[in-house]
Amino acid sequence: MSAAGVALMLGGAGILLAASPAQAAEVAYKTECIPPPISGLPPVQGTTKVQITAPAEAKVGDEVEVVWKFVEAASKNPDILDLEKDTVKPTGTLKAAGAQTVNIAMEGPRSNPPIPKNSPMKLSDMKGKIKLTTAGEVTLTPDAYNINVSKPMSTDTKCTPKETVKAAATIKVTDGGGGTTGGTTSGGSTSGGTTSGGTTNGGSTTGGSTSGGSTSGGGGGQTDFPGKEVTVAFACKSPGPASINSKVTINAKKNGGSYDLVVKTAKGVMNSPAALPAGALKPSMAVLLGGADKGTVPVTGPANPDPLEQGKPVDLPDMTGTYKPGANGKSTLSPGTLTIDVTLGGQKISIPCTVKGTAEASLELDTSAQAGGASGSSSNGSGSSGGGASSGGTSTSGGLAQTGSDNDGALRALALVAGTVILLGGAVFTFTPWHRLRGTR
Numbered sequence: 001m002s003a004a005g006v007a008l009m010l011g012g013a014g015i016l017l018a019a020s021p022a023q024a025a026e027v028a029y030k031t032e033c034i035p036p037p038i039s040g041l042p043p044v045q046g047t048t049k050v051q052i053t054a055p056a057e058a059k060v061g062d063e064v065e066v067v068w069k070f071v072e073a074a075s076k077n078p079d080i081l082d083l084e085k086d087t088v089k090p091t092g093t094l095k096a097a098g099a100q101t102v103n104i105a106m107e108g109p110r111s112n113p114p115i116p117k118n119s120p121m122k123l124s125d126m127k128g129k130i131k132l133t134t135a136g137e138v139t140l141t142p143d144a145y146n147i148n149v150s151k152p153m154s155t156d157t158k159c160t161p162k163e164t165v166k167a168a169a170t171i172k173v174t175d176g177g178g179g180t181t182g183g184t185t186s187g188g189s190t191s192g193g194t195t196s197g198g199t200t201n202g203g204s205t206t207g208g209s210t211s212g213g214s215t216s217g218g219g220g221g222q223t224d225f226p227g228k229e230v231t232v233a234f235a236c237k238s239p240g241p242a243s244i245n246s247k248v249t250i251n252a253k254k255n256g257g258s259y260d261l262v263v264k265t266a267k268g269v270m271n272s273p274a275a276l277p278a279g280a281l282k283p284s285m286a287v288l289l290g291g292a293d294k295g296t297v298p299v300t301g302p303a304n305p306d307p308l309e310q311g312k313p314v315d316l317p318d319m320t321g322t323y324k325p326g327a328n329g330k331s332t333l334s335p336g337t338l339t340i341d342v343t344l345g346g347q348k349i350s351i352p353c354t355v356k357g358t359a360e361a362s363l364e365l366d367t368s369a370q371a372g373g374a375s376g377s378s379s380n381g382s383g384s385s386g387g388g389a390s391s392g393g394t395s396t397s398g399g400l401a402q403t404g405s406d407n408d409g410a411l412r413a414l415a416l417v418a419g420t421v422i423l424l425g426g427a428v429f430t431f432t433p434w435h436r437l438r439g440t441r
Contacts, residue, residue, distance in 0.1 A: 023055070024052065046073075060132055068094060070123040083115035091105075092142070094141070096138050099138050100136075100138050135175045141167045143165070224251075232245065232359050236354075244270075250333045250334075257370040258324040258370065261333070262318050267313075275308065286336040289331055297323045326375025
């Protein structure tokens with residue numbers, strides 16, 4: 001059977017048809033890539049070089065396959081952690097124009113060799129197909145693309161051209177059965193770019209506002225003491241957002257000489273920064289004591305019972321602890337440092353968010369001093385105090401509390417916790433295992 005006959009049979013069967021020898025051309029273009037918010041890096045400017053392969057000539061009705069090959073990334077994998085085998089998947093858009101205008105969806109397999117630190121990025125070839133409907137010349141031009149890393153959780157880096165990109169290939173489409181000769185491809189190039197570190201700003205969600213106040217208690221036979229809802233502004237250490245707001249309520253229930261505390265935050269105080277597994281995220285707070293008593297009382301909430309979806313609102317669970325008074329008189333309880341702990345692979349990262357200014361008291365109690373009570377303990381608002389039998393304290397370990405937004409220590413600490421922070425460049429690929437916390441706590 002002749003080659004032409006085989007081609008016709010395959011085309012009739014719906015198989016992708018390359019009606020003429022494939023042509024390949026390279027094009028380079030300036031690119032801006034947006035890293036995941038938690039990475040602590042700003043948008044990165046670089047140069048993407050790709051090679052587009054397509055048939056030089058085809059006919060109307062053919063469905064042809066095109067291939068997008070990454071020739072060069074805009075930066076190396078930085079000196080943080082090695083990238084595991086088969087964890088990176090590229091997708092993108094190839095623009096067809098001229099006789100036929102359409103966006104071709106391109107996709108590559110999650111197939112890459114291990115990528116050591118300080119080595120060039122390796123991305124799989126992306127493929128797509130186009131059904132040719134109109135005679136004439138159809139040009140193929142690379143457009144935006146996305147890089148997804150799968151471990152330890154799914155994160156994305158979105159890259160878009162920052163200049164007019166030249167066509168990388170041209171398919172000559174004819175009306176009738178066609179030959180396989182001719183066809184042209186064209187390419188272009190631009191100067192390379194650079195990548196730089198920095199910070200990204202996390203989003204925030206503003207909780208509603210209510211007037212603060214106090215509730216007196218402790219005398220008579222009353223046992224339940226509901227607090228008032230107050231609005232608190234928090235400032236978070238890198239890699240958390242610069243500022244967030246949340247409504248907070250502190251309730252107490254008398255239990256002998258002590259008080260069982262329940263601290264509530266607003267619903268949907270943050271958007272999940274990434275797809276997190278069950279048990280990965282856990283909140284805690286250091287409740288500030290004032291008035292007659294001094295110090296802090298640690299309260300902590302349970303970890304998320306269900307997996308969290310990226311970008312979906314997250315309700316922090318109620319945080320509980322026990323307050324044992326250390327003084328006689330009227331003692332106030334106010335929101336203090338809120339800490340979000342994320343544990344992955346047996347390692348934990350803590351992001352502390354301290355109160356900006358002075359938080360309004362949510363609750364006031366008539367207290368009687370108890371042996372081993374809170375008064376006289378640490379009152380800096382960021383640590384745990386000896387407020388009697390407490391249900392867990394907070395930790396700001398991991399180095400993040402001591403790093404600023406311009407310090408790469410936050411990124412390195414994050415890398416150690418998640419097991420893989422990947423700053424993929426070029427097409428600039430910057431991946432981190434956990435997006436920056438966003439929204440209100």
